[in-house]
Amino acid sequence: MRVQMLGLCRFSYVGLRGYKIEHDSYEERRRFLYQPDRLARRWQWFTRVALPAWQAQTDPDFTLVIMTGPDLPDPYLSRLRELVAGMPQLRLELVPPMERHLQACRAAIAPHVESDADVIGHFRHDDDDAVAIDYVASTRRDFRRVKALWKTEQRLSLDYSRGVMASVGPDGIELTPRLCHNMGVALTVFLPPEVESSALHFDHSKIGLWMPGVAITKPLMFLRAIHGDSDSGAMGPGTPWSLSREQADRQLWQRFRLRRQDLDSLARES
Template sequence: MHVQMLGLCRFSYLGGRGFQVTHDSIEERRAFLYDPARLERRWFWFENITLPGILAQTDPDYTLVMMTGPDLPEPYLSRLHELTTLAPQLKLALVPPMEQHWAACLAAVAPHVDPKADVVGHFRQDDDDAVAIDYIHHARQDFAAMEPLWQQQRRLYCDYSRGLVLKANRNGVQVQPRVIHNASVGLTVYLPPDVQSTAIHFPHWRIALSMPGVTMAERLMYVRFLNHDNDSGMIGAGFPLETGSEDWAAILADRFRVDLATLDDAARQFGLPGADRPRWGK
């Protein structure tokens, strides 16, 4: 059975609903998203957290659609274009502002669905989170064991729930290993190719109401990065894991190709507190 792995990464997409930080007008939202200092931080996290792991996948057979607006300021729009020339797995979708966020995400993803695939493994890749370098490999391989369950409703999710939470503020970056139930990162939604839905169509915190699921927590599979520019910054339901003498810098480098010292220095240089969100870091 052929499983297509298809992800969506929204980079400062200018649109209507779909986020917890709201604005009274599209002009106000554009000013917020395209603020030069904010875009500088967003690109830094994207380049140093998200890209290293996704580009180092042990199974390179996947597509990641990078979704943004056609008026994203330079040099960031050109940088996204350049990425598509460096990595064939990366595709760029320029979507004009749309009020219905689900429709906008579908407009970005739908052209890249392989109609010949038996199953599409949709995943959501936020632009400041990371997946382990073997995420695609396991998401495709593990589906074989889950296929009988998928056949019942022809929809299924797999939650790789063990990961690392990194909290960044003016004092640097703290690392906490954690199990998070159905976090947005490390969550795969398996659907038939003819279904007009993406991972975004199923809110991750209540996805169990939409389909059966499987949880796998034996290996570190994601990095959830909490920083000043998070939309909400909630950790989500779950629990911290006991720690010993782990070398988190070595683990981050090995599993995610992330340099902890670089992130720590950047957090201090940006000099920002935790985000002013009611449940940031909780």
């Protein structure tokens, strides 16, 4: 059974709805998103936190669509074009501002759905979060284990629940290990290729309303950043688990290709 792994990452997309921070007009939203200091911070988080693990995936067979607007200011639009040219798994979609956010998301991913795939593994990825370097490989493996459940309804969510919350403070990053179900990051929604939906079409906090789900609680699979530019600054519900500083430092590199000192530096710059 051929599973296409297809993700969507929104980078300062000027559209209405779809976010916790709302604006009344495109102009107001554009002014907010395109503030020079904000764009500079988002770029640093995207390239220094989100990208390293995507570049190091043990299974390189995936597509990650970067969605932004055609008027994204330079140098960031040019930099995105350069990134996409240098990494075959990335696709850049320039979507004009749209009032209905889910339609915009569908417009971004629709050209990249492989119609000959049996199943599409849809995922969303925020531009300041990280997934583990074996996220794609693990998702394919674990889907094979539960595909009989998918066949009953042609919908299934697969949730990797073990993560680390990275909170930005004046002295650097504070890491809080948490077991959090259906956070959105490292959550895959499996649908048939002809279904005109994506992971964004289902509220991850209520995903059980639409489909059965499987939670996998080991190993550590995501890092979620919490800082002033986050759409939601809350850590959310979850269960703490133990990780010493030394273990955390090893896991940062082994799982995400990140170093604590780089995260601390990024936090202080933010």
